[in-house]
Amino acid sequence: MVFPFRRGTRRALLHPTGSSWGDLLFRAGSGAAGFAILALLALLAVVLAINALPSFRAFGFGFLGSTAWNPVRDEFGALPFIYGTLITSAIALLLGVPVSLGIAIFVAELSPGSIRVPLTYVIELLAAVPSVVYGLWGLFVLVPLITTYVSPALQGALGFLPIFQGQIYDRNLFTAGVILAIMIIPTVSAVSRDALLAVPQHQREAALSLGATRWESIRIAVLSYARSGIFGAVMLGFGRAFGETMAVTMVIGNRNAISASWFAPAQTLSSIIANSAREGAAGSLELGAIVELGLVLMLVAFLINVFARFMVWRFLGKREGGLE
Amino acid sequence: MTRKLAAEKVSAWYGPKKAIEDISLDFEEHATTAIIGPSGCGKSTLIRCLNRLHETVPKARVEGKVLLDDKDVYADDPVAVRRRVGMVFQKANPFPTMSVYDNVAAALRLNGVRDRGKLDKIVKRSLEQAALWDEVKDYLGKPGVSLSGGQQQRLCIARALAAEPEVLLMDEPCSALDPIATAKIEDLIFDLKKDYTVVIVTHNMQQAARVADTTAFMYLGHLIEVGGTRELFERPRETLTESYITGRFG
Amino acid sequence: MIRFGRDVRRRLKDRVMAVLALACVALALIPLGSIVYTVVVRGASVVNPEFFTQIQPIPCSPGANLTCTQGGIGNAIVGTFLLLGLSSAIAIPLGLLAGIYLAEYGKGPLVFAVRFFADVMTGLPSIVMGLFIFATFQLAFPGFVFSAIAGALALAVIIIPFVARTSEEALRLVPGSIREAALALGVPKYRVTVRVVLSSAREGIVTGALLAMARVGGETAPLLLTAGGNSFYSVRLDQPIAAMSLVIYNFATTPYANWNALAWGAALLLVVIMLGLSIAARFLLRHRFHEQRIRG
Numbered sequence: 088m089v090f091p092f093r094r095g096t097r098r099a100l101l102h103p104t105g106s107s108w109g110d111l112l113f114r115a116g117s118g119a120a121g122f123a124i125l126a127l128l129a130l131l132a133v134v135l136a137i138n139a140l141p142s143f144r145a146f147g148f149g150f151l152g153s154t155a156w157n158p159v160r161d162e163f164g165a166l167p168f169i170y171g172t173l174i175t176s177a178i179a180l181l182l183g184v185p186v187s188l189g190i191a192i193f194v195a196e197l198s199p200g201s202i203r204v205p206l207t208y209v210i211e212l213l214a215a216v217p218s219v220v221y222g223l224w225g226l227f228v229l230v231p232l233i234t235t236y237v238s239p240a241l242q243g244a245l246g247f248l249p250i251f252q253g254q255i256y257d258r259n260l261f262t263a264g265v266i267l268a269i270m271i272i273p274t275v276s277a278v279s280r281d282a283l284l285a286v287p288q289h290q291r292e293a294a295l296s297l298g299a300t301r302w303e304s305i306r307i308a309v310l311s312y313a314r315s316g317i318f319g320a321v322m323l324g325f326g327r328a329f330g331e332t333m334a335v336t337m338v339i340g341n342r343n344a345i346s347a348s349w350f351a352p353a354q355t356l357s358s359i360i361a362n363s364a365r366e367g368a369a370g371s372l373e374l375g376a377i378v379e380l381g382l383v384l385m386l387v388a389f390l391i392n393v394f395a396r397f398m399v400w401r402f403l404g405k406r407e408g409g410l411e
Numbered sequence: 412m413t414r415k416l417a418a419e420k421v422s423a424w425y426g427p428k429k430a431i432e433d434i435s436l437d438f439e440e441h442a443t444t445a446i447i448g449p450s451g452c453g454k455s456t457l458i459r460c461l462n463r464l465h466e467t468v469p470k471a472r473v474e475g476k477v478l479l480d481d482k483d484v485y486a487d488d489p490v491a492v493r494r495r496v497g498m499v500f501q502k503a504n505p506f507p508t509m510s511v512y513d514n515v516a517a518a519l520r521l522n523g524v525r526d527r528g529k530l531d532k533i534v535k536r537s538l539e540q541a542a543l544w545d546e547v548k549d550y551l552g553k554p555g556v557s558l559s560g561g562q563q564q565r566l567c568i569a570r571a572l573a574a575e576p577e578v579l580l581m582d583e584p585c586s587a588l589d590p591i592a593t594a595k596i597e598d599l600i601f602d603l604k605k606d607y608t609v610v611i612v613t614h615n616m617q618q619a620a621r622v623a624d625t626t627a628f629m630y631l632g633h634l635i636e637v638g639g640t641r642e643l644f645e646r647p648r649e650t651l652t653e654s655y656i657t658g659r660f661g
Numbered sequence: 662m663i664r665f666g667r668d669v670r671r672r673l674k675d676r677v678m679a680v681l682a683l684a685c686v687a688l689a690l691i692p693l694g695s696i697v698y699t700v701v702v703r704g705a706s707v708v709n710p711e712f713f714t715q716i717q718p719i720p721c722s723p724g725a726n727l728t729c730t731q732g733g734i735g736n737a738i739v740g741t742f743l744l745l746g747l748s749s750a751i752a753i754p755l756g757l758l759a760g761i762y763l764a765e766y767g768k769g770p771l772v773f774a775v776r777f778f779a780d781v782m783t784g785l786p787s788i789v790m791g792l793f794i795f796a797t798f799q800l801a802f803p804g805f806v807f808s809a810i811a812g813a814l815a816l817a818v819i820i821i822p823f824v825a826r827t828s829e830e831a832l833r834l835v836p837g838s839i840r841e842a843a844l845a846l847g848v849p850k851y852r853v854t855v856r857v858v859l860s861s862a863r864e865g866i867v868t869g870a871l872l873a874m875a876r877v878g879g880e881t882a883p884l885l886l887t888a889g890g891n892s893f894y895s896v897r898l899d900q901p902i903a904a905m906s907l908v909i910y911n912f913a914t915t916p917y918a919n920w921n922a923l924a925w926g927a928a929l930l931l932v933v934i935m936l937g938l939s940i941a942a943r944f945l946l947r948h949r950f951h952e953q954r955i956r957g
Binding site: 114120134135137186188196197217300301323327333336378381395 | 672674681683686689695699700755756758766771772774778780784786787789795797799800806825849851852854875879885909914925928935936943
């Protein structure tokens with residue numbers, strides 16, 4: 088390689104980090120790209136806010152507490168969708184987190200080293216399946232399965248709970264929650280696995296040397312040490328479930344109402360946007376309301392993600408700082 | 412004096428790499444045995460074989476027998492063995508999410524002790540034995556990791572003692588500590604041998620000379636020489652031992 | 662005696678927990694297996710030349726005296742690749758530049774903010790990104806709300822932060838000694854970055870780009886609000902465009918047998934492409950940083 092001998096060369100030799108015009112330009116260019124990311128995020132919030140303005144003017148904060156959704160009479164409220172989103176996310180976490188933790192424990196603590204990597208790849212394949220394919224599979228495989236077997240069984244066993252009462256619709260909150268549970272597994276299990284692997288070996292040995300069984304050492308030394316990392320993983324899973332759209336839209340039944348029963352059709356923030364955004368005319372109150380729902384979705388997802396990233400970063404950062 | 416613990420032809424591997432070979436060594440009851448040798452000579456591996464901790468490392472393997480009260484620990488349940496053979500590590504490793512109290516009580520709770528009075532009593536006694544009680548008695552609820560380095564190491568000793576082991580293994584317990592903290596721990600080791608059988612790994616020959624009744628010298632995975640501490644340091648039989656203690660290598 | 666009983670319980674619990682953990686793995690593999698199986702079995706029946714070249718058929722379900730035509734998703738295949746290509750062309754250079762900034766000039770609170778919010782952005786729901794482009798076009802270019810360019814922009818917004826972070830990681834793995842060796846020869850830093858560091862990190866960067874494409878190739882929700890879908894072949898950037906993911910959504914939710922069948926076919930093709938991208942990325946990645954991460 089021939090290095091160009093230019094004016095900057097001698098200086099660069101003496102001060103390897105000193106800048107030349109080329110450096111400055113390059114630095115400015117890449118810096119601009121970096122800050123474009125921040126700008127994009129800000130623009131996202133501003134554009135959504137502008138579009139949501141008509142709705143916010145019309146309904147104020149009452150929008151969040153209202154159950155109305157009537158394009159004909161121009162009445163809109165977010166509550167059924169917030170409710171649907173929270174319930175489906177809760178079901179997803181309820182079912183998905185224990186399974187993900189089990190996977191993380193198996194992969195990080197119990198599996199022989201030789202199957203750890205292949206197993207990790209296979210679980211990650213769950214994340215490579217597009218959301219709409221989950222929806223398709225949900226519609227044709229999971230919905231019949233749950234409607235025929237799972238829901239009646241739940242109603243039979245736990246029918247005294249309001250959430251398992253009433254007519255069983257084939258597309259409902261519960262099925263949407265189950266699909267979401269499957270979809271958050273790769274995220275939650277991968278991040279918790281990283282958290283478990285970050286626990287120093289001497290912690291496990293401390294527990295084992297006290298006469299703990301392997302499970303006891305996982306419980307008192309590993310899980311508790313990694314708990315903030317695991318919590319971050321759960322929050323990331325929550326973020327994913329919270330904003331997931333297509334699979335939910337396809338199996339939740341799309342009904343703008345609140346029902347106590349998990350077997351009733353419902354709607355989430357993302358599914359109503361997917362269903363209705365195309366119908367709102369530009370500048371209409373309906374479109375404003377839909378964009379405001381999007382704004383709510385974005386803000387909450389943003390907060391969840393900020394929080395989750397913070398937890399995970401802090402935990403994994405602590406480990407790196409502690410390595411010798 | 413009776414033999415409490417003994418290694419019989421113990422060899423250990425990390426994957427294909429042999430770390431120690433054919434080691435036979437007796438550990439007397441109510442005495443302190445020091446294992447010395449240069450870094451990487453396998454002394455830590457040896458004591459990790461004594462409480463079956465070596466085998467928890469992926470791909471690690473052990474051969475030979477370790478007799479505790481003349482029964483092979485490799486024929487027993489590892490959990491039961493580790494309850495009788497406690498261990499203190501090179502780097503203090505209190506459980507960071509637990510308080511001082513909970514750290515000491517950890518082993519008791521694993522064994523199902525729920526009675527608060529009994530827990531209190533044993534926690535106090537263990538902390539006293541570890542010469543830590545006076546310093547932490549007003550901070551029992553604080554996280555174990557908030558203590559100073561030397562205090563953390565004594566906390567780990569207390570945690571091991573609370574399990575009421577018969578043997579206490581110490582893997583370079585002072586290597587990360589300052590001289591004052593080291594002196595405290597050495598005093599402690601001297602007291603502990605009244606009730607326990609102590610095995611200490613150290614690369615510090617002065618420390619071995621101060622605390623041990625018997626000293627064993629290891630080199631490149633082999634046991635070179637073992638004898639009364641004074642004898643070994645003053646009249647070593649092997650030239651390798653002599654070279655090491657006179658500081659010609661290591 | 663009591664102590665003995667407790668020990669047995671503890672050992673039992675140890676075993677039970679290990680079995681439960683293994684059961685969790687199985688529980689995750691069952692849906693994966695079921696998805697792969699159904700997509701392959703149901704999808705394979707329509708995969709023939711017609712499937713790749715034709716456009717959607719007249720909807721029908723086989724009845725008494727009806728024969729349905731199968732049709733195809735040729736327009737959607739073209740659409741998906743066009744959207745992917747266009748969005749990559751926008752996002753990868755920009756993301757890579759941002760990644761270079763993070764890795765090579767990465768100090769100070771502002772850089773921390775870029776890195777942190779890039780991470781946060783990758784976690785934002787994709788439909789929000791779609792709604793963002795949708796709303797932007799409603800304001801600025803109301804005639805082109807549903808167009809290929811809007812769709813590509815929506816996908817680009819999703820992958821920019823992702824590419825930035827993966828490129829950063831790849832660049833960080835280049836040992837400092839390589840940079841220093843080049844700098845010590847008196848080469849300006851930007852030339853070192855472009856010539857030496859980028860080429861050393863090439864595999865990692867390509868991996869990140871592939872993973873980014875695998876991430877958005879199956880996106881549906883943002884396209885619903887931007888690309889809009891098209892029943893015919895189109896490669897015009899200002900017109901609505903079809904995509905495989907939209908075909909799956911639109912055709913799955915209808916009662917027509919031949920449309921459902923095409924949805925499964927499209928799902929098979931899409932999954933094969935996405936898995937292909939992921940596996941290609943993994944393959945490139947294998948010797949790079951994944952193993953390190955796994956082993957911690």
